[in-house]
Amino acid sequence: xxxxxxxxxxxxxxxxxxxxxxxxxxxxxxxxxxxxxxxxxxxxxxxxxxxxxxxxxxxxxxxxxxxxxxxxxxxxxxxxxxxxxxxxxxxxxxxxxxxxxxxxxxxxxxxxxxxxxxxxxxxxxxxxxxxxxxxxxxxxxxxxxxxxxxxxxxxxxxxxxxxxxxxxxxxxxxxxxxxxxxxxxxxxxxxxxxxxxxxxxxxxxxxxxxxxxxxxxxxxxxxxxxxxxxxxxxxxxxxxxxxxxxxxxxxxxxxxxxxxxxxxxxxxxxxxxxxxxxxxxxxxxxxxxxxxxxxxxxxxxxxxxxxxxxxxxxxxxxxxxxxxxxxxxxxxxxxxxxxxxxxxxxxxxxxxxxxxxxxxxxxxxxxxxxxxxxxxxxxxxxxxxxxxxxxxxxxxxxxxxxxxxxxxxxxxxxxxxxxxxxxxxxxxxxxxxxxxxxxxxxxxxxxxxxxxxxxxxxxxxxxxxxxxxxxxxxxxxxxxxxxxxxxxxxxxxxxxxxxxxxxxxxxxxxxxxxxxxxxxxxxxxxxxxxxxxxxxxxxxxxxxxxxxxxxxxxxxxxxxxxxxxxxxxxxxxxxxxxxxxxxxxxxxxxxxxxxxxxxxxxxxxxxxxxxxxxxxxxxxxxxxxxxxxxxxxxxxxxxxxxxxxxxxxxxxxxxxxxxxxxxxxxxxxxxxxxxxxxxxxxxxxxxxxxxxxxxxxxxxxxxxxxxxxxxxxxxxxxxxxxxxxxxxxxxxxxxxxxxxxxxxxxxxxxxxxxxxxxxxxxxxxxxxxxxxxxxxxxxxxxxxxxxxxxxxxxxxxxxxxxxxxxxxxxxxxxxxxxxxxxxxxxxxxxxxxxxxxxxxxxxxxxxxxxxxxxxxxxxxxx
Numbered sequence: 001x002x003x004x005x006x007x008x009x010x011x012x013x014x015x016x017x018x019x020x021x022x023x024x025x026x027x028x029x030x031x032x033x034x035x036x037x038x039x040x041x042x043x044x045x046x047x048x049x050x051x052x053x054x055x056x057x058x059x060x061x062x063x064x065x066x067x068x069x070x071x072x073x074x075x076x077x078x079x080x081x082x083x084x085x086x087x088x089x090x091x092x093x094x095x096x097x098x099x100x101x102x103x104x105x106x107x108x109x110x111x112x113x114x115x116x117x118x119x120x121x122x123x124x125x126x127x128x129x130x131x132x133x134x135x136x137x138x139x140x141x142x143x144x145x146x147x148x149x150x151x152x153x154x155x156x157x158x159x160x161x162x163x164x165x166x167x168x169x170x171x172x173x174x175x176x177x178x179x180x181x182x183x184x185x186x187x188x189x190x191x192x193x194x195x196x197x198x199x200x201x202x203x204x205x206x207x208x209x210x211x212x213x214x215x216x217x218x219x220x221x222x223x224x225x226x227x228x229x230x231x232x233x234x235x236x237x238x239x240x241x242x243x244x245x246x247x248x249x250x251x252x253x254x255x256x257x258x259x260x261x262x263x264x265x266x267x268x269x270x271x272x273x274x275x276x277x278x279x280x281x282x283x284x285x286x287x288x289x290x291x292x293x294x295x296x297x298x299x300x301x302x303x304x305x306x307x308x309x310x311x312x313x314x315x316x317x318x319x320x321x322x323x324x325x326x327x328x329x330x331x332x333x334x335x336x337x338x339x340x341x342x343x344x345x346x347x348x349x350x351x352x353x354x355x356x357x358x359x360x361x362x363x364x365x366x367x368x369x370x371x372x373x374x375x376x377x378x379x380x381x382x383x384x385x386x387x388x389x390x391x392x393x394x395x396x397x398x399x400x401x402x403x404x405x406x407x408x409x410x411x412x413x414x415x416x417x418x419x420x421x422x423x424x425x426x427x428x429x430x431x432x433x434x435x436x437x438x439x440x441x442x443x444x445x446x447x448x449x450x451x452x453x454x455x456x457x458x459x460x461x462x463x464x465x466x467x468x469x470x471x472x473x474x475x476x477x478x479x480x481x482x483x484x485x486x487x488x489x490x491x492x493x494x495x496x497x498x499x500x501x502x503x504x505x506x507x508x509x510x511x512x513x514x515x516x517x518x519x520x521x522x523x524x525x526x527x528x529x530x531x532x533x534x535x536x537x538x539x540x541x542x543x544x545x546x547x548x549x550x551x552x553x554x555x556x557x558x559x560x561x562x563x564x565x566x567x568x569x570x571x572x573x574x575x576x577x578x579x580x581x582x583x584x585x586x587x588x589x590x591x592x593x594x595x596x597x598x599x600x601x602x603x604x605x606x607x608x609x610x611x612x613x614x615x616x617x618x619x620x621x622x623x624x625x626x627x628x629x630x631x632x633x634x635x636x637x638x639x640x641x642x643x644x645x646x647x648x649x650x651x652x653x654x655x656x657x658x659x660x661x662x663x664x665x666x667x668x669x670x671x672x673x674x675x676x677x678x679x680x681x682x683x684x685x686x687x688x689x690x691x692x693x694x695x696x697x698x699x700x701x702x703x704x705x706x707x708x709x710x711x712x713x714x715x716x717x718x719x720x721x722x723x724x725x726x727x728x729x730x731x732x733x734x735x736x737x738x739x740x741x742x743x744x745x746x747x748x749x750x751x752x753x754x755x756x757x758x759x760x761x762x763x764x765x766x767x768x769x770x771x772x773x774x775x776x777x778x779x780x781x782x783x784x785x786x787x788x789x790x791x792x793x794x795x796x797x798x799x800x801x802x803x804x805x806x807x808x809x810x811x812x813x814x815x816x817x818x819x820x821x822x823x824x825x826x827x828x829x830x831x832x833x834x835x836x837x838x839x840x841x842x843x844x845x846x847x848x849x850x851x852x853x854x855x856x857x858x859x860x861x862x
Contacts, residue, residue, distance in 0.1 A: 030181035034346055038180035040187070042340040042347075042354065043361040044139065044164040045171025047178065049093045052082040054107065055161055057132050058140045068111050068129035075125055082153050082160050091125045098130060102271075103174050104189035104223045105483065107136040117224070117268070117305070118275035135483050139166035145372040147365045165365045167479050169195050169358050171340060172217075183346055185339035188220035188237070188245060189270075193484035195355075196476045202355045203469050210239050210352050217351060218491060220245055225267035225488040229331065232494070237336030241348040247489070249330040253317045253588035255516065261317050261590070261597060263324075265307040269332040274300070278307055280328050289327055292320040316597070317590040362472045367462065374458040377451050379423075384448040386424025387431065391441045393418065397428065511560070511577060512551045512586065512777075513601055520586030521556075521577045551775045551783070551816045554606045561638060562593065563603040563623065565656035569648040569691075570595065571641035574606075594644050603660035610639045620663050620688060623648060624671060624698055626707040627655040630745070631695030632688045635662070650694045654703070659711040667713040670723065670740065671699045672752055672765040675706050678723075679749030680740040683713065697746040710765040722793060724768045725753045726776070726803065728811045729760035733800030734768065734793045754799040764815040775816040776804055788817075 040047050046054070056078040062069050075090045083090055096102045098110030101117045112128035115121055122128065132140075147165035152158070175189040198216035202208055219234045227248045228234060237243025250267035268274060278298050285293035292315025299306040311320060325331040338349045342357060349357070390397045400417060404410035407429060414425040434440065461467050509521040554560065554574050562570040570593040578587045589595055603623075610616065616636040623631045631649050638648070649657060663683055672678040679699045686696060701707060714721055714737060723740065726732040733753070740750060753762055768774070770789040777783045784804050794800055804812070 034180040038178035040176040042342045042357045044166045062131050064134045068131050071125040071128045095122045109133045119273040139164050145369045147368045186337040191221035196480040222270040222489045226269045227490045227492050230494045238351040241338040241350045243336040246333045253591045261311045263309040272329050290323045318594045370461045377455045381451045383427045390428045506557045517589045518586035519589045520580035559607045561605040563660040564599045565602045566599045567649040567651040567657050568645045570645040602657050622661045624659050624711040625655045626658050628699040628701040629695040630698030632686045661713045663713045671711045673706050674761040676753045676755040677749040678752035681745040685745045700748045712767040714767045720769045721767045724766045726764045726815050727759040728763040730804045730806045731759040731800045732803045735796045739796045751797045759799050766817050777814045779813045780810045
């Protein structure tokens with residue numbers, strides 16, 4: 001098929017093929033879009049419009065240390081000189097570079113209304129003001145040193161750079177997205193610190209694998225934070241340039257004063273509109289797709305984002321969170337498509353290729369900058385050399401100049417008489433008279449020597465590739481120091497992807513759980529040892545009605561088994577427990593396991609490896625309840641974690657699970673009750689049963705007045721252990737286990753502590769050695785650590801000595817034992833030991849107390 005076309009110049013009719021014409025025209029158009037509009041350059045990570053805006057602002061002197069300029073002025077400058085495509089495209093570019101939720105590292109410093117994460121429009125360009133960010137200035141540094149090529153602008157009247165000589169790896173840290181013709185790009189933003197470390201690792205080893213680079217550049221890092229859910233797609237993107245990353249918003253579970261739970265969304269996935277998400281959640285609740293929501297409201301303010309979702313009383317927080325991730329944009333996926341222009345052609349790039357292209361570009365910039373500086377230095381040295389020649393023959397030079405009729409004659413005379421170049425002669429003729437003094441001559445000589453040293457160094461740089469790469473590394477380190485920051489986006493690996501133990505450092509941490517169910521892990525070194533009777537240190541800030549209830553030490557690689565008062569068991573890896581400050585509240589445990597609101601954690605068991613078949617088939621979980629029921633089950637039955645937990649024991653009405661212990665099947669069990677009695681019997685008198693069984697009676701309890709406070713399991717072979725009992729008003733003592741005679745299971749037991757109004761009821765029973773330490777936690781939040789050796793042994797029926805001073809309104813909430821290995825984990829070098837008065841020795845307490853304690857009858861309880 002063909003078409004007739006008239007040539008406007010000579011009037012001839014030319015026959016052309018329409019298919020060829022359409023093909024050629026469309027290819028020209030598509031290449032114009034690809035190269036000139038939609039795709040970023042691999043070197044500076046910018047599209048032409050971004051580059052022109054930054055260059056135009058730099059040309060106007062709109063720097064970070066200068067006053068703001070109206071956005072309209074910048075738009076006019078860029079449109080009139082470099083980018084004749086309408087003001088809206090230029091202003092939209094400026095706005096995006098000034099929005100902290102759009103760019104990971106902003107390039108424009110904006111003043112005024114630049115929109116919001118709710119999708120609000122920015123103010124008109126005549127109202128807003130802008131200037132360059134310091135990071136953008138680092139991208140423009142050395143642009144006047146012939147480091148990059150310049151090309152003519154649209155009307156051939158001015159020159160603009162084809163690329164910026166950036167020190168910032170902008171393509172990776174800010175990413176890019178665009179739709180061209182027949183192709184698109186979607187590059188995720190990353191963390192500057194990680195990218196710089198990856199670049200340095202690549203410079204040090206050009207054969208580095210992508211697997212090794214991922215240790216430095218871990219994953220995308222979005223300006224709005226969030227959680228990357230699953231790593232396989234990210235890894236695929238790093239390796240091939242194409243992949244998929246799933247991002248979730250961050251949610252906290254809070255409890256109101258009325259006891260109602262609410263979800264607080266405080267970080268969103270990248271590029272998600274908060275107002276639209278709020279509306280979507282409300283719609284999901286109205287349509288009964290998510291039934292646990294009673295109300296959703298936006299409480300965001302200048303302090304941060306806060307999208308609050310009130311839950312119905314019967315709703316389980318974890319279930320609602322998973323439904324939000326499933327049905328709303330609180331979980332969003334992004335396609336990774338690393339397409340960028342390499343030498344003017346679009347290419348799909350993996351992580352190593354993007355780093356390599358940037359390093360090659362920086363090398364080219366350093367070489368071109370060095371050549372420019374060398375040329376300028378040689379030119380300066382040439383003139384200074386002429387000055388020195390003139391000053392050495394000053395009288396002749398002056399006489400020659402005075403004798404000359406014109407400047408040209410003087411210039412020619414100097415060139416022929418002293419063998420100077422034309423440049424040197426002109427410089428001498430323009431020399432000011434003050435530079436002819438002796439002091440000025442010395443300055444010129446010093447300046448000449450300095451320039452010659454600089455020339456020698458610049459020649460070394462040009463001849464030594466290793467020195468050039470050292471300069472690149474030094475400049476990258478400077479960039480990291482000036483602009484680097486911490487990651488904003490967390491990485492959450494899926495269980496199917498890898499063993500988290502391989503990437504989580506094994507260390508020992510203190511885990512605390514509060515009465516209202518807030519959990520955290522803290523560095524074991526945050527706690528210091530004190531003598532008994534001290535005031536203690538604050539172990540966790542809690543609400544008035546809350547206090548620390550469980551406290552223990554475990555390795556990050558271990559698995560925690562949580563047993564609830566309703567008799568269920570849940571699993572959690574220690575590294576999955578959120579890290580917090582020692583004085584912090586922690587995170588609601590409902591965020592981590594599907595725990596109903598009316599249930600509560602009662603006991604925790606630390607297991608090193610649930611996959612060790614020999615271990616799980618030779619150990620047992622022994623459970624006891626408040627009403628004195630005891631039960632034994634093989635650990636193997638708890639070795640298969642389930643998200644919703646399993647039933648560990650069937651609890652009768654009016655009873656609740658109190659304690660769980662790990663045994664080897666050959667222990668002796670002791671149970672104690674609030675009224676001060678304890679029973680001791682062999683473990684083998686309790687036969688092992690399945691998880692659903694009820695159990696058998698362990699000790700006789702008056703259900704109306706009394707209850708079990710604790711249970712210990714002691715190996716028969718271990719003669720070093722003693723029984724420690726603690727009362728709620730801070731009294732305690734150690735007693736040899738042999739003072740408790742072995743009786744039949746289910747009996748009343750014998751007296752273990754003399755209960756008085758001064759001591760309060762029995763609160764805890766533990767088995768300890770003199771090498772152990774104790775962590776005592778009060779309802780007020782005070783925590784004290786003391787050595788067991790400081791607590792003296794006393795008879796079974798005595799009231800003991802004061803362990804901790806308590807206010808009248810305070811009481812002991814929990815007592816935890818740290819064994820010898822755990823003490824070593826907690827004790828770091830130079831740990832301060834705080835002394836305090838010990839009652840019964842040098843105290844002002846009643847001097848007859850200690851004698852009275854020692855003389856009390858140790859008669860068995862009736």
